[in-house]
Amino acid sequence: MAEIVLRDLVKHFGSAVAVAGVHLQIEDGEFLIMVGPSGCGKTTTLNMISGLETPTSGEIFIGDQVVNDLEPGERGLGMVFQDLALFPHMTVFENIAFGLRVKKTEEAEVERRVRAAADAMHIGALLDKRPSECSGGEAQRVALARTIVNDPSVFLMDEPLSSLDAKLRLDMRTELKHLHHRLRATFVYVTHDQAEAMTMADRIVVMEGGRIEQVGAPLEIYRRPASRFVAGFFGVPTMNFLEGEVAAGAGDGLEFRSTRVVQPLSASTPAAVAGSAATLGVRAEHVRLAPSDDGAGRVTLTEPLGDETLVFFEFGGSAPLVAKVDPDSPLGPGDPVAFDFDRDWCHLFDPESGARLN
Ligand SMILES: Nc1ncnc2c1ncn2[C@@H]1O[C@H](COP(=O)(O)OP(=O)(O)OP(=O)(O)O)[C@@H](O)[C@H]1O
Ligand SMILES: [Mg+2]
Known part of the structure; x- marks a missing residue:
């Protein structure tokens, strides 16, 4: 059960208000995308779900458990960040295997799961390379495989495609959608790119100034924006x-x-x-x-x-x-x-x- 509920979530940094009361229910298995301009509080919200930031007030439920006091590692979440943070001195195989090794998984099991995750991301041929020998798109897949291998029921992703060129971003959008269909896990994804949100999300959460402006399916938001801000944010031109x-x-x-x-x-x-x-x-x-x-x-x-x-x-x-x-x-x-x-x-x-x- 991987439903996530955010109840009146607030985060202050000193006197600055980064998140000003976010109320949100994320369904089990949905692909939810938080989108909004720079500084609107997307990363801070995601980091409170993951446990990297402590809320000033409010509650976070995963399943029916309040997780505010759980360490990031105890929350059962998989995270993929903008800077992929791959280990440069390790092979792709060892990068993907890292989480399993930390858990002292048996070698045969490591071998099996790393290969399955690599196959899922079409990087089976890269396992002996180092990250520096991979293209940007390949490194992106390694980062995803490293998360998939731990079989989390929730994936948290913060602008994971931002370092890719325009064509690769389009390809990876399609792949992420396929991945979501296959894994049936809950995806919570952050981006400032309205097109990325429109094309991939089951539901979009539009944020502005630390608050939610609108929550809805992509076409609902496009066709019936709840505010001038949302209307101007979505759509080209x-x-x-x-x-x-x-x-x-x-x-x-x-x-x-x-x-x-x-x-x-x-x-x-x-x-x-x-x-x-x-x-x-x-x-x-x-x-x-x-x-x-x-x-x-x-x-x-x-x-x-x-x-x-x-x-x-x-x-x-x-x-x-x-x-x-x-x-x-x-x-x-x-x-x-x-x-x-x-x-x-x-x-x-x-x-x-x-x-x-x-
Ligand atoms: N550690 C911090 N200390 C002080 N202020 C912070 C800190 N982290 C974030 N902020 C502030 O909180 C607000 C929200 O930041 P956040 O990183 O959540 O924005 P974002 O929506 O992810 O933006 P971007 O699209 O640029 O990544 C910003 O005004 C930011 O300057
Ligand atoms: Mg951010």
Whole structure:
């Protein structure tokens, strides 16, 4: 049983608050990813689970046991860190075997388990090498194999892919997902990379300023961000934001108004929002653009990505907005365009608190 519960977890470093009250239930066997900008408290939270940091207050349960007073080694967790901390003078085999040797495991058993872990990470051919003779991606796998070999029911990983180049990171994402399926262990994974979180997690925990902003499945978070912060953190390119107000529209519905933009809102928009100042958020894929001689917008830049093209445009001296269009679109810099937004995908946020309004 490897469910983990964090109850009102707080960590102060002197007068600085690193974690400001985290409440979270991590299910047995789930792949949970904590994501957020630098300094938001991800590593500190993970280190309190592992036992490397002592909470200022709050409780940590693993299974139904409070583990606050257990040493890291007594918690039955496997850890993989950003700096892999492989032993340079030992072979890959001995690096992987290290934890088993500490436990005085029988030699035949060591041999069997090291080979199984190495095979699982496709590094069976590297066992006689030293870490310095491995590529970054290979060393990463050695670090994972060294953890797998101890057969933990919980894996804690802190930015384990950050030292890899872009292509290897993508490959390792897929491998980690496969590994999770195969081991059926609980994975708690920390990253500042929203794409890593989106692609691998069963559930994402978004942190900011030592607090949880939102917990949800990747698409839930992408489609229905709970705050402007979350909306801006997920998705490439960054969501478009416009400042304005919500008012009664021409028909029954509400509309969003700002300088030169009047955008009808979906029928599900709460009536209570009428009359409020609001930030409208809309993703590039929900902006519709059409060439139009009397359109309010003007294209400033296009970025072909292959499968689609990003078109940046401005209107009346606005900050540029961005739309995703078909790669065969003829639009180019200087072209006049008309634009509107898909009303079902308009997000409204409180301009002060950033909280979602619709
Ligand atoms: N040992 C420490 N002493 C003092 N302050 C610390 C210590 N460790 C972390 N902090 C502070 O606590 C806050 C949270 O740090 P933490 O390492 O948890 O952030 P993080 O989300 O992991 O960031 P990153 O993405 O940069 O790794 C930061 O403001 C950091 O400066
Ligand atoms: Mg960190």
